[in-house]
Structures are given as structure tokens and as C-alpha cells.
Amino acid sequence: MVTTILDCYTDEPSGLGVPPYLGTYPRYIAGSLNEPVNYITVDDLRLWKKHGGSIKTVKPSMKTDPSTYNLSIHAPELPNILQQTDHLIVVLGVHVPGKYLSAIPGTLNEVIPMIRDLHCKKTLTGPAVHGTQLFGGKKQEKADLSCFNNVDPHLYKFKFDDVKEFAIAGASLIKQIPDPRMIEIETGRGCDIGKCSFCTEPLKSKVEFREKGDILQEMKTFYDLGARFFRLGKQTCFYTVPNVKDLLRESWQRCPDMNVLHIDNVNPVKVVLDKDRSITEAVVKYCTSGNIAAFGVESFDIEVVRQNTLNSMPQIAYEAVKILNKYGAERGSNGMPKFLPGINILFGLRGESKKTYEENMKWLQRIYDEGLMLRRINIRQVALFEGTSLHDEGGDMLHKNRKYYWKWRNDIRQQIDHPMLQRICPTGTLLKDCYAEVYDGNTTFCRQFGTYPLIVGVKGRLELKKFYDLSITKHMLRSLTGEVNG
Ligand code: SF4
Incomplete structure (x- = not known):
């Protein structure tokens, strides 16, 4: 067979x-x-x-x-x-x-x-x-x-008891892929506090986490097969993972020459609840630079937060942004700040109005004006999936407000994203180990391996699938231009 x-x-x-x-x-x-x-x-x-x-x-x-x-x-x-x-x-x-x-x-x-x-x-x-x-x-x-x-x-949807064995047995699949891959590592499933109106995660999985030893064993297996890029990205909140500080520390004992160790989703509430900031400190210390905690804020409008039972109030999201900036803003060895927040915004939720746009802009502007950094603002329209309360009980504002979305999105891009990019990666920044991925005419688009890496356009055709150190020359709306250093 x-x-x-x-x-x-x-x-x-x-x-x-x-x-x-x-x-x-x-x-x-x-x-x-x-x-x-x-x-x-x-x-x-x-x-x-x-x-x-x-x-x-x-x-x-x-x-x-x-x-x-x-x-x-x-x-x-x-x-x-x-x-x-x-x-x-x-x-x-x-x-x-x-x-x-x-x-x-x-x-x-x-x-x-x-x-x-x-x-x-x-x-x-x-x-x-x-x-x-x-x-x-x-x-x-x-x-x-x-x-x-x-x-x-x-x-x-294998049970974690089975994943323990299957994850390791299946790692050799990487031998059938000729190009480098970022290995997405699963740490947990389900969501322990969220009841967000649009989200399928609570429908798909009950809350459970993998054993630390199993995760490390999987990483080590990939590492021995030559993998060097890892993201502990498959969970709803990295800060909720048990023994997370030990997991980070021991990753390096098992895989001492990793090029990238990043994370993904984080619930801002958990950042604020980490009172001694020891998880944030551990992420900064053990992960490689350019790391991002993607916060599922979805909306800074309290009315939208309430009507969709979202997980964090604007003030909490703001505090979490401040905490990550305090510990993670320093520039790391690959040229990027070590650990910054990203923010996800969703259009089309219940209770959305022009005030939602104003509240989003107000809080994002405040973050910018206070000298803080947001590495990435991800803006999407909500997707309606069966079984979610937004789908089954209705109330989405997609039809009513669609005519505004282009402007709402564009204002965030122009007024926040663009100046933020200049702050994160000023002209002259040297971004190391950018992988030349694709051509578009006489431009080569490159990016670092990592969680939501910045795209850098370089004039000319660099040999693809090779790594380059790039010096940043200009800022586009959400991407950069650069030239090969040396
Ligand atoms: S959006 Fe995030 S916080 Fe909300 S229910 Fe889903 S996983 Fe939980």
C-alpha cells in the first residue's frame, strides 16, 4: 500500500x-x-x-x-x-x-x-x-x-498522547522537501478564557497542552535532521503554556545552533497577569530577535469588545504593548528589535460603527505618540464559520460597513503603519540573513526567516534561495527597500 x-x-x-x-x-x-x-x-x-x-x-x-x-x-x-x-x-x-x-x-x-x-x-x-x-x-x-x-x-486532530509518537516519527518527512522550512511546533490547543463571537477554536478543541519533554524531543528530532528555524506557534496563547520558561531554556540545550526560535499568538491579558514579567523576560532572552507576540485585540472599541465577548479591553491591550516594548524593544543580533507586539484588528464584528474606527485610531495613535513600537497590524474582515455565535446568532456588520473598510484600513496603513515602520527599521539598519525568495521584474524580494518577517525589495536579480545581509534604504507602506551589504 x-x-x-x-x-x-x-x-x-x-x-x-x-x-x-x-x-x-x-x-x-x-x-x-x-x-x-x-x-x-x-x-x-x-x-x-x-x-x-x-x-x-x-x-x-x-x-x-x-x-x-x-x-x-x-x-x-x-x-x-x-x-x-x-x-x-x-x-x-x-x-x-x-x-x-x-x-x-x-x-x-x-x-x-x-x-x-x-x-x-x-x-x-x-x-x-x-x-x-x-x-x-x-x-x-x-x-x-x-x-x-x-x-x-x-x-x-490526533490526541496529544498519539502526537507524542507521531510528531517524532513524521519529522523525517522534511527530507522530501529540498528548501529550508520554518518548523511550526504545536504546544497546545483550545482557549482557556475566550468566548469571542467569531472564533472556531473553542468549538474545535478543548484546552490541553503537550508535555514539555515531548515538544523538546520533537524539536531535537527535526534539529538532528538539519532543521534550524523553529516557531513555537501553534497555540492560542504562548504565555499560557505550562513550564514555558523551561521549554525555552531547554530548547537551546537540545538544539544549540538554531538560527531562529520564535513564537506566535499571545493573549495580552496574560502578559499583564505575568506580574513579575518573568515570561516576557524569558522570551526576550531565549528567542531570537525579530520575534513577535501577535495579540488578538480585534477591536479597541469597548462596545465591540462587550458585544463580541472579546478577550481584552483596550486598556489591557495597551498595557501589554507597553510591557513588551519595555523588555523587547532593544535591537538584536539580526538587526530587528528583539520582541515586539503585533496587533490583529477585525472588521465586521457586532456593534461595529464609525466610533469603532475612531477608537481604533485613537489607541493606535496613542501607542505611536508614546514612542512605542508595533511590529505588525494585521487587519482582516471577519469570516463567518458555522457554529460560532456570530454566524449562528448574527449581528455581523460586514454588509453595513463594507463601504468604509478601504478607508479604515488605509488610514491605519498611512497614519500608523508607515511611520511605525520607520521607527522599527530606520534607514541604514542592517538586516541579516534575508532569504532571497522571489523576483518581480528587476526586483528581488527577500525576508528573514521568522514570525511575520518584513519584506525587503532589492534592485536587481539576486540569486534566489540564498541568504543576504541587507542595508535598509527606503520605506514603502508596509515593506522596505534595501541593498546588499558588502
Ligand atoms: S479569538 Fe483567541 S481569545 Fe478569542 S476565543 Fe479564539 S482563541 Fe480564544
């Missing part, structure tokens, strides 16, 4: 599996099968189904094609792999659609026609079993799933 895992990439609020990240699902599934498995990507499939198997050379006027950028080692022989496959497991599901520099996640409507005719058993798993979101859309993607023999939510 030959099993092949088709990775169409996943993006959820707590867990990223879009290249250069390697998500947990294909790894755990590979580990759960007591046999060697093939790992292929949606890019491999596109290369053959849409381009006949040949990679186009990028002419000087052209962009790198992100739809076929992330090939596995099986790309040259994909038709053979598919022909030998008895069971195709499709991992798919984007819940937080974004624009990715060098990857395009596969949607059901794209992938189904490409696999329909394959003569093998087909299983669909991943967040898609709860519905997936089309790019920029707010509705779940509807698709005819009849080509799948099986739609299996269990394959992507």
Missing part, C-alpha cells in the same frame, strides 16, 4: 502551514502511518496538471510564479508517484486567508478537478473539513466533495 500526502497548505488563527512554514498536519499524518509515505505539494500537482511538468524560466520582465515555487523532491517524477499511490491524503484548509509572498494555498475548487481522475482512494483532512475560506471572501468555500472516499477530521 503506497500512501501519498498532498499538502495544499493550511493557515489557521493558531497554526501556519504555508511555505516557508511546514505545518503539523502532514507531519503527524506521516508519523501515524506505519509505513514510508510520499510527501507532495499542491505546487507539484499544478506543475504537472497546468504546466505539463516543466518549470518556466523567469524572464527578466517576469515575476516568479508562486503557484509552482514550493516543489517537493518528487516533482520531476510526479506522474509515477501518483500512479503508484493507493491512498492520497489531501491536507487542505485556509481559515485566515492572506497574501503569501511565495506560495498559494490550494482551495477545494482548485484541487478537486486535479485529483478527481486519479485511481486511488482519496481522503480529505485538515481544517477544510470545517469549511475553508476563499481568498478575501468571508463565506465558507462550498465544494462537491463526492470525489473523496473519506472526509476525515480525526487525521488532523
